[in-house]
Amino acid sequence: MGISHYIKDIGRGARGARAVTREQAQDLLGQVLDGQVTDLEIGAFCIAMRIKGESADEMGGFLDALHARTRKFAAGSRPTVVLPSYNGARRLPVLTPLLALLLAREGLPVLLHGMRTEARRVLASDVLEALGIAATHAPADPSAELPAIAPGSVAHIATGELQPGLARLLAAREVIGLRNPGHSVAKLYAPCAGPCVLVTSYTHPEYAGMLQECLQGRGASALLSRGLEGEVAADPRRMPRYDGFVHGAHRVLQEQQAGTASSVEGLPEAIDIATTADYTRRVLAGELPVPPAIAQQVAFILQIVQALEAAPAQTLLARSA
Numbered sequence: 001m002g003i004s005h006y007i008k009d010i011g012r013g014a015r016g017a018r019a020v021t022r023e024q025a026q027d028l029l030g031q032v033l034d035g036q037v038t039d040l041e042i043g044a045f046c047i048a049m050r051i052k053g054e055s056a057d058e059m060g061g062f063l064d065a066l067h068a069r070t071r072k073f074a075a076g077s078r079p080t081v082v083l084p085s086y087n088g089a090r091r092l093p094v095l096t097p098l099l100a101l102l103l104a105r106e107g108l109p110v111l112l113h114g115m116r117t118e119a120r121r122v123l124a125s126d127v128l129e130a131l132g133i134a135a136t137h138a139p140a141d142p143s144a145e146l147p148a149i150a151p152g153s154v155a156h157i158a159t160g161e162l163q164p165g166l167a168r169l170l171a172a173r174e175v176i177g178l179r180n181p182g183h184s185v186a187k188l189y190a191p192c193a194g195p196c197v198l199v200t201s202y203t204h205p206e207y208a209g210m211l212q213e214c215l216q217g218r219g220a221s222a223l224l225s226r227g228l229e230g231e232v233a234a235d236p237r238r239m240p241r242y243d244g245f246v247h248g249a250h251r252v253l254q255e256q257q258a259g260t261a262s263s264v265e266g267l268p269e270a271i272d273i274a275t276t277a278d279y280t281r282r283v284l285a286g287e288l289p290v291p292p293a294i295a296q297q298v299a300f301i302l303q304i305v306q307a308l309e310a311a312p313a314q315t316l317l318a319r320s321a
Helices: 004-010 022-033 039-052 056-067 096-105 124-130 164-176 181-186 206-217 273-284 292-309
Strands: 080-085 110-114 154-158 196-202 222-226 242-246 249-254
Touching: 004 039, 022 039, 022 056, 022 164, 039 164, 039 181, 056 181, 056 206, 080 096, 080 124, 096 110, 096 124, 096 154, 096 273, 096 292, 110 124, 124 154, 124 273, 164 181, 196 206, 196 292, 206 222, 206 242, 206 249, 222 292, 242 292, 249 292
Parallel strands: 080 110, 080 196, 110 154, 196 222
Antiparallel strands: 222 242, 242 249
16 A cells, blocks of 8 residues: 555645645554555655644544554553653753652552653663663563553553554654654553553644644543653753643643743752662652652642542533632
8 A cells, every 4th residue: 555645745845735634644654553664655754744744633543543553551440640751861861750750659550651762862761770660561462461550650661562663663763863753643642441641741832732632632631741851751940831631621730930940959960870860769768859840740640630530521620710
């Protein structure tokens, strides 16, 4: 079959490109995930979508294709908090492991999934390994379900263990040098068979509306905000806007606060694995304070989890001022 007929639509430049339908997007990414297209077609797809940008319908179709082909974690006694992690540290330490462990301390099951898409980045999984939390591996039997994550614990797993085709698409970044639709899909990827709360983010403000529309359309329970250098953990120097979703029902939890802190108490300047792991350990031990921005993010996630556990989608909206 191939995807060249789709590339003709999406690859006509910033002004001439046309979005494909949700059904077409599902077929397109399905072929990519199934390994039915060539590397040349994948490269053309990545560049064309980078120029055009993804629509909410296209993202919906991409996610339909992904979830139809993914391995999922079994449902547990509480909703699983899902933290996609695909960027790692660039200028500041990666704080996604700290966010994950603070949530686990609140009695929640936490799943972090990700992989290296740029060389020389310190990943959240690197820090978790340094803290003694080994990676989870999928069973050899592809039909076997992944176990539920215990409340109060953190599991982290490489993308290739869940969906090798997505890992292949994400790996194209190292060759092409640009992000592609795989990165947008990965940030909305919640490989859970039961209730979950997705923590997701955007780097560029123009993506906020598309992500909001996509989360609402899928009936997702999620927390959306601007992230730290592509990670879902909050920037410790700022208080961003937070959008909450419960079964797709949307509420602005906090508007963006003005100002950027010149420093954060205890936050190290170095971003290497050992330093970040030591900082994380000291914060959890109470030797250093939890950055207020991270504490606020934890509080919002707990609020969404509690609303989800209460069942009605209206619960979160009822608290709106």
